[in-house]
Amino acid sequence: MLDAYDIHHAYGSAPVLRGVSVQASDGEVVGLIGPNGSGKTTLLRTLYGSLTPQRGTVTLDDVPLARFTRPQLARRLAVVVQEQAGEMPLSVADTVLLGRTPHLGTFQRRTDVDTKIAADALARVGATHLASRDFGGLSGGERQRVLIARALAQQAEYLLMDEPTNHLDIHFQHEVLHLVRELGVTTVVVLHDLNLAARYCDRLVLLHEGRAHADGTPEDVLLPTILEEVYRIAIEPVTADDGRLQLLFRHTEAAMPVNDDTLGRVGSPHSPAMKGTS
Numbered sequence: 001m002l003d004a005y006d007i008h009h010a011y012g013s014a015p016v017l018r019g020v021s022v023q024a025s026d027g028e029v030v031g032l033i034g035p036n037g038s039g040k041t042t043l044l045r046t047l048y049g050s051l052t053p054q055r056g057t058v059t060l061d062d063v064p065l066a067r068f069t070r071p072q073l074a075r076r077l078a079v080v081v082q083e084q085a086g087e088m089p090l091s092v093a094d095t096v097l098l099g100r101t102p103h104l105g106t107f108q109r110r111t112d113v114d115t116k117i118a119a120d121a122l123a124r125v126g127a128t129h130l131a132s133r134d135f136g137g138l139s140g141g142e143r144q145r146v147l148i149a150r151a152l153a154q155q156a157e158y159l160l161m162d163e164p165t166n167h168l169d170i171h172f173q174h175e176v177l178h179l180v181r182e183l184g185v186t187t188v189v190v191l192h193d194l195n196l197a198a199r200y201c202d203r204l205v206l207l208h209e210g211r212a213h214a215d216g217t218p219e220d221v222l223l224p225t226i227l228e229e230v231y232r233i234a235i236e237p238v239t240a241d242d243g244r245l246q247l248l249f250r251h252t253e254a255a256m257p258v259n260d261d262t263l264g265r266v267g268s269p270h271s272p273a274m275k276g277t278s
């Protein structure tokens with residue numbers, strides 16, 4: 001279990017997290033949702049140890065993160081985050097093979113098994129055809145799939161992802177999240193698309209004003225009474241043909257002023273009609 005308890009963090013004097021707790025039980029897919037600037041990335045960074053919170057504890061199977069060395073942590077926990085998408089002077093195949101590094105001893109070389117695991121990971125994100133390309137020359141969506149393949153090659157028990165569907169077309173948005181579910185790995189994923197969150201997450205934690213404003217199943221959290229206050233947009237839940245929860249959005253400028261940033265992420269701000277996002 002990955003357990004963050006009573007996390008507080010501020011950048012300078014601006015508090016971002018004010019006592020947030022989140023748990024991911026074994027095999028669970030937990031979605032972190034919330035408006036722009038609500039602290040999702042900050043919280044995720046505390047979960048994989050890239051940021052030490054000013055107050056609160058994060059434990060992995062009851063052991064504080066600080067007790068793990070970097071390689072130990074990398075064997076347990078794979079991370080897909082936006083800042084990794086920089087230029088790398090490596091082929092795609094070699095980029096994915098980097099996922100095997102935590103499993104190698106100091107002077108140990110990669111084996112055919114590592115190469116096969118990396119090739120399988122690339123195949124699972126539908127990117128085998130990119131293997132010999134330079135990572136730096138890929139499109140945003142291609143890069144994202146390769147970074148996800150690298151995380152899969154890591155074969156970690158925990159997967160932490162910051163907006164993994166960013167840059168992906170609608171097919172791969174579903175493909176990647178479906179794959180995450182199939183893996184059965186304990187996952188915490190930051191998502192902006194509430195319909196993807198509804199479909200693929202077991203549980204959602206909604207961040208707002210530094211706190212976990214709601215925490216529960218998608219049906220418990222994705223309620224108009226909760227979301228309309230947080231996102232300031234009219235929301236209508238409907239039942240899709242397959243029986244799943246789907247949200248429709250309507251922007252009403254006069255009643256619910258929103259800033260441009262938020263609009264771009266939640267729905268279509270300029271359409272008077274209700275619109276689903278996926």
Ligand SMILES: Nc1ncnc2c1ncn2[C@@H]1O[C@H](COP(=O)(O)OP(=O)(O)OP(=O)(O)O)[C@@H](O)[C@H]1O
Nearest residue numbers: 011012016034035036037038039040041042043207
């Ligand atoms: N390194 C930093 N230095 C100063 N302020 C920061 C830093 N990182 C984040 N912030 C601020 O902290 C707040 C929360 O940022 P964070 O990236 O965690 O939010 P988020 O919910 O992931 O946002 P988004 O949905 O826009 O990606 C924002 O106001 C942001 O400007």
